[in-house]
Amino acid sequence: MKIYFKIGLFFLLLPIHSQDIGFSNLLKEVYPDKNEFNYPKNYKVNTARNSYSDVNIIIKTKVGDIIDFNAFSKTLNNIQFNNVKDVPIEENTGLDSRTEQFKGLINPHVIRRAPFRVFEILKPVHNNITAETKYSLLNLKIYIPEKIDSGNHFVNLSFRIGSKTFDLKLKVNVYDYVIPKLSESNFFYTNWFNLGKMEEYHGVERWTNEWYIMLDKYAKVMAEGRQNCIIIPGELIYLNDGEFQLDEQKMISFINIFRKYGFKYFESPHLLNRGANDDWGNPELKTRLKKVGYYSDEGKNEIASIINKIRDFTEKYNLKNQWLQHIADEPTSINAQCYVDVAKQIKEIYPEIKIMEATNTRDSLGDAIDIWCPIINDFQENLDFFREREKKGEKILVYTCLVPGGKWLNRTLDMEKLRQVYFGWGGSKYNTLGYLHWGLNQYKADPFKQSVVKHPSPAASSNNYLPAGDTHVIYPGKNGPLSSLRFEAHRIGAEDYEMLESLKIKNSKIHKKLINKIFKSYTDYSLNINKYLRVKKKLLKSLNT
Template sequence: MNWCVYDDCTWTFPDSPRIGAQTVQLDAPRGGHAAFQLLAAPPAGAGRCRLSFRWETPCTLDVKIFCLTPVTVNENTSPSLMTTLNYDSCRSYVTRQAPFDVYDALIPCSSDGTAEGDAFYISIEIPPDTVPGTYRGVFRAVWGDTAAECPVCCQVYAACVPAAGKGALSMLNFFCYDNINAQHHAAEGSAEWYRLMRLYIRAQLEMRCTHILLPAGRPVFCDGRLVDFDFSAAERVVQIAREEGAPCLCGAHIAHWSEWTGAEYYPFWDETTSVTSQEGYFQLRMYFSAWARIIRKNNWQNCMAQALADEPQVHNASTYRILAAICRKFLPGIPILDAVEATDLGGGIDVWIPKLDTYEKNRQVFDRLKNAGEKMWFYTCAFPAGNAMNRSMDLPLTVSRALLWMAARCRLTGYLHWGFNYYIGEDIWHSACCPHKGALLPAGDAHIVYPGSGGPLRSVRFEAQRGGAEDCELLYQLMKSDPDAVGALTKEVCVSSTHWTADGTVLLSARRRLLQRLG
């Protein structure tokens, strides 16, 4: 039987060659993970296979086995905005011409070790107390009398990745609460809804998110008049998040602009009342006062941040600072964080999160803020499209991981993406480009997990982002003793938002030398 091993920084496809490398050499830090993919060509009609992993070296390393599941990329990332079917316009930076299927979704192997399919993702999790050394094992996939038996050698280094929230890197992925009902048909507030909520929070933490975005307070009306806000859903979510070990929490956005070029913001619950009006102030006072009571009652002050309005920019920067001043009056000491498109928000924000290209265009100002002691993260989303770093499914898989190498290269201490589970459309399995305002978002931009029958399913991009976060923590450790080495290593992987390696072996080689430098 033919089969082939692939690394975890390279996309695989249903038509990828099943002939090639048949041994695995992994490098891993303690507290982190290492992974590989195996694609086989079993005999026709072979049916279900039986999967197993056996360590020949005594150890406590945990092995997780997933079945790779194809997802359809229905359009390519456009060179300018959103998506395109004009392959000639994007062929220089995408992996394939759309539509095509790519292995992105990961379905855990069943408890009895059997699975459908012929494509697998194997992740080895390294406990932080593992003794550094060489560990050998064998992955085995059997169809009837036919088997693929793959020797695995995992070199564990002394370098240790700290637990999320204990190191240098912060991470936040926006979460869509409505999609628990929309995709899993679980009524909000039901036992099943909260069970799924726990699994989604757990998935965010497994991807090394440090901040969990909470649901907003809901307006309470009496005879058509706003009288209060209900934060019971937020309280329950925080309870679950804290039980699951979430280091930090983030209060939900409360306002938005109606026009991109408009100067005003409007509360989500009243799109006709501006936040700078007298009525707007009284509504915001009611919201933040109620939220402050909840925070104090539960003693969340030291783990809470607050988002206000997504992407303030030059047209509404002054209004944003007024909104921030109102927030600070009622939530003193709670840091404000938001994705930003402007540089003139000083005093109104504590954690600046510019898009990566926005940071590069205004680097002199942002670096001045950073050097003065302001916290500086970055974010990516559907914009800009084209040859720009993002975790789109038609870009090389290296980009999803290299994004966090870019964080270390630019001395940025956090990463934000809006699309954790914003599943849009009826069939994301065959339409990874989700509809948005009459167009399509780049493939996978809206989600990095999939709605499985029992809860969220990881993606290959999820694993790549998790690996990048681990790498970033190690790069920050090396920066303390040898910042020049960090500059040289990251330069091999990524130089800017538009210049990075598409070769997984280049990234993994740089990672190996990073581990060696750390001991």
């Protein structure tokens, strides 16, 4: 009897391993080590047409388990499973910028205290995955075509872990509204693309056939994320034997890759910068090619030669309304006069050209800019100034980078993904054109292994680090780029913007009422995902009648 008791006790003391599977909203943060979930087996999403319906599936099991799955739908054909991979967050975003160590202040507006890991990268898979952590996460991405019946569509999902099976059911309620195709999109959206990093991670040589194939894959992923603007490679405007050149054939071949997917805008490379040492205290900008001060004869000649070539190129290829001209990134009050003088010279040569810039100053730039791009905190805190610029026919979009932190909207990895969605809602509320970020794939370290990196500027202090994920929002996969949950959240926000703008035309009173339910400013918004989903359903219904 005693022996039987000991054997029974032994088995009772063995760790009991539980398995479970359930739906989770794409915007909800999920961790590989611990989560609190109810694991719902039935889920409903509401969607427009020419859009993607997204949902995540969280799986709790033991490391090493093989998880088999499949999906079946009578009416939805384009169904993609993604294995969501986790990444590290080594430090939290700072209360005002960078990371917390920059000023030593704790930022309470983060999803979790660092260090931790969070699910982020979308890697396409087919029928099974192997659990690498206590929790696994699958993403289900379903394309909803323009021509599909309104109403409910169903996806039946089956899972097997060893001898245990699970059945899940997804209901997709399709509304009448059609998201405009990218070539007709209204929300301006750009992430600056680093060709060198694409080449480094995929082993392709510039301007070869293999390179163009890979470039096409990147253009496709960007377009699926609603990015509709791309920056032109700087090397296509160059100095050769003392003469300024524009490589027409390579430039139009590059542009045509993106045109194929509906890109609307093409950003020129910057003409000037702060010099080799990134000198923020110098009032005179330096030219990019000859690296001389603008006010020298050589400097002014460089600008004139390049703008003349850009004018001829854009006129020849019908790009006058799509070309956006950068002068120098983030002009300040110190170098603003130089910036204004460059702009005057450019407009004398090419009056129709649109000058666009991420700005760090306002009044001192005068009438130099056609499309302003202030940091969101600068925009919100100086709203009257930018409203006055709009009265002059100028456009406004916003950007973020390592600034701002705290409760401001941004897209760092320790922020809620609803913040990325709300860039679209903020654009519709404030009548701004869209959003710019410097980091599509500007990796400073292996993005799979490191998310927080040292600020690359030579002038950066030892405690100056870029916040988690600031350098990138897509990842280099084995055969091409991989999207991320943050990139998909941005897409959702861009699609929401299109619906909100349509409602603004149809019924501005309801438009204003719906926005104010969840978004009041770039620091005052609801983080309740269910509340957001309820308001979005009302938005879809308002456009359905």
